[in-house]
Amino acid sequence: MDKLLKKDLKFIWHPYTQMKDCREMPPILIKRAEGIKLFDTKGNFYYDTISSWWCNVHGHNHPKIKEAIKKQIDSLEHVLFAGFTHKPAIRLAEGLVSLAPVGLTKVFFSDNGSTAVEVALKMSFQYWHNKGERKKTKFISLDYGYHGDTLGAMSVSGVNLFNEVFTPLFFSSYKVPSPYCYRCPMGKTKEACSMDCIKPLEKLLREKSEKISAIIIEPMLLGAGGMIVYPGEYLKGVSALAKRFNVHLIADEVATGFGRTGKMFACEHAGIKPDFICLSKGLTSGYLPLAATLATDKTHKAFYADYEKRKTFYHGHTYTANPISCSAALASLEVFQKERTLEKIQEVAPLLHNGLEKFRCLPSVGDVRYIGLIGAIELVKNKKTKQAFGIRERIGLEVYKKGLKKNLVLRPLGSIVYLFLPLCIKKNELKDVLNKAYVVIKSLSD
Numbered sequence: 001m002d003k004l005l006k007k008d009l010k011f012i013w014h015p016y017t018q019m020k021d022c023r024e025m026p027p028i029l030i031k032r033a034e035g036i037k038l039f040d041t042k043g044n045f046y047y048d049t050i051s052s053w054w055c056n057v058h059g060h061n062h063p064k065i066k067e068a069i070k071k072q073i074d075s076l077e078h079v080l081f082a083g084f085t086h087k088p089a090i091r092l093a094e095g096l097v098s099l100a101p102v103g104l105t106k107v108f109f110s111d112n113g114s115t116a117v118e119v120a121l122k123m124s125f126q127y128w129h130n131k132g133e134r135k136k137t138k139f140i141s142l143d144y145g146y147h148g149d150t151l152g153a154m155s156v157s158g159v160n161l162f163n164e165v166f167t168p169l170f171f172s173s174y175k176v177p178s179p180y181c182y183r184c185p186m187g188k189t190k191e192a193c194s195m196d197c198i199k200p201l202e203k204l205l206r207e208k209s210e211k212i213s214a215i216i217i218e219p220m221l222l223g224a225g226g227m228i229v230y231p232g233e234y235l236k237g238v239s240a241l242a243k244r245f246n247v248h249l250i251a252d253e254v255a256t257g258f259g260r261t262g263k264m265f266a267c268e269h270a271g272i273k274p275d276f277i278c279l280s281k282g283l284t285s286g287y288l289p290l291a292a293t294l295a296t297d298k299t300h301k302a303f304y305a306d307y308e309k310r311k312t313f314y315h316g317h318t319y320t321a322n323p324i325s326c327s328a329a330l331a332s333l334e335v336f337q338k339e340r341t342l343e344k345i346q347e348v349a350p351l352l353h354n355g356l357e358k359f360r361c362l363p364s365v366g367d368v369r370y371i372g373l374i375g376a377i378e379l380v381k382n383k384k385t386k387q388a389f390g391i392r393e394r395i396g397l398e399v400y401k402k403g404l405k406k407n408l409v410l411r412p413l414g415s416i417v418y419l420f421l422p423l424c425i426k427k428n429e430l431k432d433v434l435n436k437a438y439v440v441i442k443s444l445s446d
């Protein structure tokens, strides 16, 4: 084994990794990256089909983003963000407000998706506290929702293989069924669907709304819960219920933000105006860690008071609004304009969708779903009964290994194989990715 890799295994504990597996299958040593390709030290390349965990937007080694980072580092690398401020943060906040759904006018910076969610939860909670509505302390989330790995974020996520061991540590929250059409929680077929899956939420709000602070939801796509794409009607319904029952709506766009779903923000598919929006993964196009929670004027006003009234939002992180990160994010927003990224993906997305439809007839494919430049294939043991694969079968690992042999980074969520493509992908690259992925999926049943 390579000397460096030996040291990796000696000193590093990798995330979401059973380190025992690493002895047989050590991590791949990446030396450089360009566009949507990763190059390892042995000269192999891999298509970064999952955008390096859903964050890379405009491709690796982008000259404009690199230039912005280099330029910023020459003047100011970091400064504390309480009592001090700087141009990159101010310009970025202005830019985010101009792009976000109307009404979201205040930007609170943090470092990653989980903290962006924690900030929204705490702001919502304290809003009601500051307003004297001290009973509104609970949150509602979806069964297959995912909002991060910190304790608060896990408390409002669905329980699964990743977090079940920590359940005794969670604060209690209400869970409602997810609009998972392929495995309809109401047992309905597509034809008979009248969006009954929203009714448990309505019932819960009718009974408990005076205790509820907020509903948290990933708009249009439940990401880590299984790349579940759901109808905009459901999102509209949730938004209307939140308004009707006087609870906040937190839109967690950490994964869906920045063009992934074909619109700048997934909320736009349903035309909703949430009370909070959480952003992170694509914010700097995957160059540096940064996150933002956007809130409304109304929320902000509930914290704005004489100091001794104890209404201040006491939350912050050391690297809040790091100037280099903010500069990378600003450059990314400029690239969206200059390269007309959103217009371009309107042409590419249908190719992805049509290409994926061809996977449907394969014996191990139960469902195919997609939105924008995200696509997912749910593998099943039995197509008729929709029987899922068990954890021991490690179907995901098989796909991962087969993918690598075909220059693809496929890192399935259990038995859900997905593509989360960088927005800069070219048509010929997409064709190649789809052809290779088809061979991989087909080989599972050969």
Ligand SMILES: *Cc1c(COP(=O)(O)O)cnc(C)c1O
Residues within 6 Å of the ligand: 112, 113, 114, 115, 117, 146, 147, 148, 149, 218, 223, 224, 252, 253, 254, 255, 256, 280, 281
């Ligand atoms: C990834 C993700 C998070 C957590 O972001 P981190 O940066 O990994 O902490 C939160 N919400 C959603 C929807 C995500 O996909």
